[in-house]
Amino acid sequence: MIKIDTLTVQFGGIKPLDALDAQFTAPICGLIGPNGAGKTTLLNVLSGFVSPIKGTILLNDALLLRFSPRRRVSLGLRRTFQQELVVDELTAMENVQAIADHVSADGASARREVGLAIDFVGLGDRRNALGRQLNLFERRMVEMAKTLIGRPKVILMDEPGAGLDESETERLRRLLVEIPSAFNSQLVLIDHDADLIASVCIETLVLDFGKRLAMGPTRAVLNDPVVRRAYLGRE
């Protein structure tokens, strides 16, 4: 569970996040909003890459903002980035092993977790392919597998479906809904694909100019006229 209270981030005269209050309680939560709404900034605050000037964040009752980014990883926070960051010179398995090296309890559990994660995302037969030999969908799957290592508590995914075609997005959707039960993790998902958000996320937060525009059950939020006007661009 993530509880955000009056979170404010300021860069010069701009406030990408302005007194934001929100609570993510569902196993899969969506985070949507127009470009520049503050979605990625919020993920960066949660990861520890951006420091707020005000506010608190509770992650399962722990005050998250007092921890370094690395400590947050050891607390079970995982994330992907907007741009996939698979290392070309490492194999798919080595890319996942690279995070297991630092978050798994020991070598044996690291190997087991890497194998499980690779199989979960369906890359079992591509595990020894170099990063540069993987297509975009496979690279996105490697990124997802990396977040599943080391008993993750909360996984933040920044546009995991970017650039994927319809059938790949469908495969991604099926995997996303399985993550909370398979790995006992909470998922927070940013994506511009409203259909993906609607079909996967139980509750959704909508941001606009750094402020909370709406929060609640996804269907109700997406049907909110204010959200439709500001984000979806239709009445």
Place this chain on the structure above:
Amino acid sequence: MTEVGKIAPIPLVLAAASEITPQMRAVAIVVVVGVVSGIIALTSGGYWLSNFTQAYCMVLAVLGCALLYGQLGLVSLCQWALVGVGGWVSLRFYHSVHPPFFVTLLVGGVGASVIGMIWGLPALRMRGLYLALVTLMLAGAFQSLVTVISFPVGGPGFLGQVGASGNDRINMARPVFASSDTGYFLFVAGVTVLCIFLVEAHRRTKPGRAWALIRKNEQMAIAAGVRIVFYKAWAFALSGFLAGVAGALLAGLFGQLDGSAFPTTNSIVIFIGMLLGGYEVWLGAYLGGILTRFIPALLIDLNVNTNAGFMIFGAALLFALRDPLGIGGQLSILAERLYKKFQAQRAS
């Protein structure tokens, strides 16, 4: 970096890269260095044997440089100064305790490793040109310092100097089993192989994977739990260790070292040698290191001003700019292609 929706074509050779096992790579290292060293030992003497021994010391320096640049994208221009540090520490230690040569070698390596790590501290905040300039200035500072204090020659006190006559200078002894020039050259070749193994072992395991993440994106590496400072410092320490071992080997070759042999420009030449040879494969460092010594030695042998070497290296840099894989990278690709062809023929 691959952009969303734009997948880079897969180079033919890289498809084969995953089929080259670490064992095969280890055999290739032993065979290539063994054969080349054997030919040199059988055909060279005096001047050229000494130069090839120095060339192998250069290989170790280039190997450390390639480790930093290839694994982390860090430009270090103080590698030759670290060779000098290793030489100084090993000579100081040798004249104090008269230990077995292997111990001297390790102490030289560790000494330069510690200094390399300290010098690498700016890298925690800097990259690119700024880091290059800072490390170059450190190399300049070492050159000035060593010109003043010189290398220990067995005299009293911490600096170990003797009187102006220099009659009391004591040479550092080589290992008993490698006291001849040829024996010492083969010994240096053996140490070079071990150092290449050391770097390869790092590249294929946890530190290598951590370095790969850091080079790709530091934020992503932090989000993966990587201790950025620790692994960068580790890379600088390993790079310094290789340079330090090279310094101790040089001290063993000549028995003593001269301050004038460690100009700042050599660190730049080492970096150019690394670009020429290629920084992604061990063969690049091996060939790059040999070239950095072979070309000046050839110019001296031909009675040509050694400054012409800078012109040659400058011209060769144009080649390196056109082909980032370097000579070693290209030869590795060729070898992999031939291996695949051979495997295909054998299968058919």
